[in-house]
Amino acid sequence: MKSIQFPAIAMAILFIALCNNAFPQNQGETIFKQVCAACHTIGSGKLVGPDLANVHTRHTKEWIISFVKSSQSVIKSGDKYADSLFKAFNQVPMPDNPTLTNDQIEGIIAYITEKSSSPGTSTTKADLPPGDVHRGQELFVGNIRFANHGAACNSCHNVDMSGLVSGGALGKDLTQVVSRISVTGVQGVVAGLPFPQMKQAYESKPLTDQEIADVTAFLKEANDLSVSAQAGNDIGEKMLFGGISGAVLLLFLFSLFWIKRKQRTVNYTLFKRQISST
């Protein structure tokens, strides 16, 4: 047991040490851009999460630290404001940041306070090239692969659109994502990868600026079309029907393939022959 414990403890110490050294103290700006900017602006309006301009005047420092470390814990503790915030922003849970220290979060607050005096600071990609809707659709469903070989968006996400293959159901439906978090929010999420699953999937295979622009253009088109018509291309029932039909066919094929199998006891024919000959 000791041999198992030692590497586990050693790894835990190393992990904590690495996490603590990843963001040097008083580098609020760096941490903000790495951790927060994908979902938040300072004075440029809401994205996935709220605009953080003057956040220090709306909440106490302790509350912000708790919320940044684990927003869901604050919500579950019965904090009504945290709950209303969660509901107001489409119930998209803010990822936990348990490795950030209090000093580092205070550094972020200091940076936000400083930037709040000159509002309008855009923190996301503002210089993306114009997007191509058709290419964005092909990238989304996978007909064109991403340059860095990341998985197609429809592995996890669905967009209801006439003529479009049903997408995955693991992630949120993106048909009206632009209405929910705006074009800038979509760009911020795809570029900044604030959600752990997206981070794991695309951190080593990031989308290029052109790809982000194309996918965003497609999502905006899907959003606009969805307001007038619902395609309803859910594949669930078809999959269930296909699965059950296929399984029945498979059982039939098994029976057919092994039709000459020994269906009775090994010595059945011997008994039968001997009895009939007596």
Added chain:
Amino acid sequence: MDYLNNFFLIALPYLALAIFLIGTIFRYTSRKFQFSSLSSQFLEGRKLFYGSVPFHWGVIFVFFGHLIAFLFPGSVLAWNSQPLRLMILEITAFIFGISMLVGLINLVIRRYTTARLSPVTNKMDLIVYVLLIIQTVAGLWIAYNFRWGSSWFSTLLTPYLYSIFTFNPDITAVSLLPWPVKLHIAGAFVILSIFPFTRLVHMLVLPLNYLWRPYQQVTWYWNRKKVRSSSTPWSLQRPENT
């Protein structure tokens, strides 16, 4: 919640792997003749066909599907990059999953409704059946409700499994997955942990030479005709073929 995630996604896998390795080696070296599926085909064969065949073809396809996604995630993503190919893969896997479940249900019914099988059935068989049913239902549930598993397995679960096998566990992304997926992961490791103590060990000693060996001819030494005849009592010595 963190404690549960840490236990089921980090501690349990290492515990299961350790038990699997130590238990399997111990059983193989000390009780080699127990390394068997303990076949009951001689006792009952008709119901077995509709249990064993669909179950085994289903589990072989599904197991190797998971293994390929783990070993060659890039190839799976490349295959899935065409929506039609993605559909073919997912629906085929779903069909084999249903086949596995149907076979499993038939096997359970056969084992517990055939009186001749009760002497060769032990408690571990029941545990294996329960775990396999939970695992199969969870897998089908995930395939149906959290599409497209083959793609997100390659992007989310493969890195997690690599992190486990390289002793650098990272559950950041996996811990946020829906609970049926976590149940499926934990279920797989629980099955791995009971592996050495059940008939599942037959997976490790597949008699592959059966595929190309010649048929075995079985001939009776006794004179079956005389044995079956009531006019020739053979209480002292069985009549033999001459």
